Amino acid sequence: MSLPFTRCRETVRGAGLPRVLGGCCALGAAVLAGALAGSSSFAVHAQQSRTAKDGVYAGGQATRGQAIYKGKCASCHGETLEGLQGPALAGDGFLGVWGNQPLSDLVGKVQHTMPRSEPGTITRQQATDVVAYLLQAGKFPAGTAELSGDEAALKQIMLPGPQAPASRPPAATAQTMAFPPAGNLAEVMRGILFPSANVIFDAQVVDPGAPRKKSSSSASDSLSVRFADVYPGWQLVDYAAVALAESAPLMLTPGRRCENGKPVPVGRADWIKLTQDLADAGKAAYKASQSRNQDAVIEVSNQVSESCLNCHRAFRDGRGGGAARCVPRE
Ligand code: HEC
Numbered sequence: 588m589s590l591p592f593t594r595c596r597e598t599v600r601g602a603g604l605p606r607v608l609g610g611c612c613a614l615g616a617a618v619l620a621g622a623l624a625g626s627s628s629f630a631v632h633a634q635q636s637r638t639a640k641d642g643v644y645a646g647g648q649a650t651r652g653q654a655i656y657k658g659k660c661a662s663c664h665g666e667t668l669e670g671l672q673g674p675a676l677a678g679d680g681f682l683g684v685w686g687n688q689p690l691s692d693l694v695g696k697v698q699h700t701m702p703r704s705e706p707g708t709i710t711r712q713q714a715t716d717v718v719a720y721l722l723q724a725g726k727f728p729a730g731t732a733e734l735s736g737d738e739a740a741l742k743q744i745m746l747p748g749p750q751a752p753a754s755r756p757p758a759a760t761a762q763t764m765a766f767p768p769a770g771n772l773a774e775v776m777r778g779i780l781f782p783s784a785n786v787i788f789d790a791q792v793v794d795p796g797a798p799r800k801k802s803s804s805s806a807s808d809s810l811s812v813r814f815a816d817v818y819p820g821w822q823l824v825d826y827a828a829v830a831l832a833e834s835a836p837l838m839l840t841p842g843r844r845c846e847n848g849k850p851v852p853v854g855r856a857d858w859i860k861l862t863q864d865l866a867d868a869g870k871a872a873y874k875a876s877q878s879r880n881q882d883a884v885i886e887v888s889n890q891v892s893e894s895c896l897n898c899h900r901a902f903r904d905g906r907g908g909g910a911a912r913c914v915p916r917e
């Protein structure tokens with residue numbers, strides 16, 4: 588199995604998307620990221636001179652930001668920043684996520700990814716003004732000078748953490764080692780469960796054991812097309828089934844939020860049961876795939892889709908739209 592490894596280098600050089608494959612690049616990137624994170628956090632602490640408590644924005648700027656907020660953000664984050672389909676943008680929950688980080692992170696998040704429905708439509712200046720408004724709404728005092736959108740300047744200003752910091756989880760041991768979430772629940776769904784389930788559903792229509800047409804992928808194809816036939820048909824189904832079963836514990840990662848900022852209800856018995864059903868469906872799919880029998884996979888794909896649907900009915904698709912997601916209907 589040397590193919591994915593040799594292609595790794597090409598991936599990094601050619602498309603700058605090293606996350607597409609596991610193997611060498613993922614490992615290298617993780618090690619590198621760890622080293623960078625370590626060193627940059629030292630640098631930040633050494634240079635940190637101000638926090639958002641020190642009057643880092645001007646009142647007039649916050650007023651401009653408020654107008655932008657009302658026009659472009661309130662529909663998803665609420666008139667009073669309380670959160671609707673998007674998370675709350677004030678209070679301890681918000682500071683728990685964005686606190687103890689430089690304001691450059693928050694301004695960048697807004698500038699590059701918001702408004703979620705049309706990212707890239709607000710300028711750096713507007714993003715900075717909205718953040719000034721968020722500071723004002725969060726009861727941080729105004730000063731005389733405006734908050735500058737300059738990246739280096741914003742890196743020097745920390746947003747304080749929440750008043751009552753969430754109680755720390757007990758120190759991790761090898762047994763209980765905790766990996767904090769890297770994304771919200773919808774991102775885990777779209778990144779892992781959705782593509783994996785589709786491989787299994789696809790096996791209902793296209794026999795994984797049938798010989799493949801010789802693919803004529805070229806360098807201009809997307810990476811998923813170019814690497815689609817590294818692993819032969821039945822193996823793909825195996826791996827998708829494993830991905831589903833192994834993704835179940837990710838439904839229970841403490842501290843993960845849903846897209847609307849609500850915590851994933853990891854402690855609820857019904858949620859845990861639905862998670863267990865997902866794990867069981869993934870294992871059953873693996874068994875069916877190992878039988879290399881398309882009929883067995885067709886049969887098990889019902890169990891897979893039921894495991895998705897049952898949880899979505901209870902925790903995703905209720906009345907009330909995005910704001911009600913992850914909030915159980917009693
Ligand atoms: C169409 C709905 C929508 C609009 C409009 C929108 N957002 Fe969001 N926002 C979201 C969702 C959903 C998330 C959570 C997913 C994510 O982080 O991308 C989010 C996340 C955020 C976050 C991170 C919050 C956290 O707790 O992680 C910030 C900050 C934010 N939005 C600011 C803004 C600002 C400022 C605007 C207006 C310029 C805006 N949003 C407009 C839907 C929206």
Ligand code: HEC
Pocket residue numbers: 771772773774776777780781784831838844845846847858861862865891892894895896898899902903912913
């Ligand atoms: C234990 C509960 C649970 C299970 C099991 C589950 N989901 Fe989800 N899913 C959710 C919730 C809750 C959301 C909304 C997440 C959010 O808003 O952050 C969601 C969202 C999604 C989304 C994103 C929808 C969007 O708005 O773009 C996709 C795709 C998805 N799920 C696919 C699947 C598939 C495929 C399966 C089965 C293999 C599955 N899910 C199993 C609870 C579940």
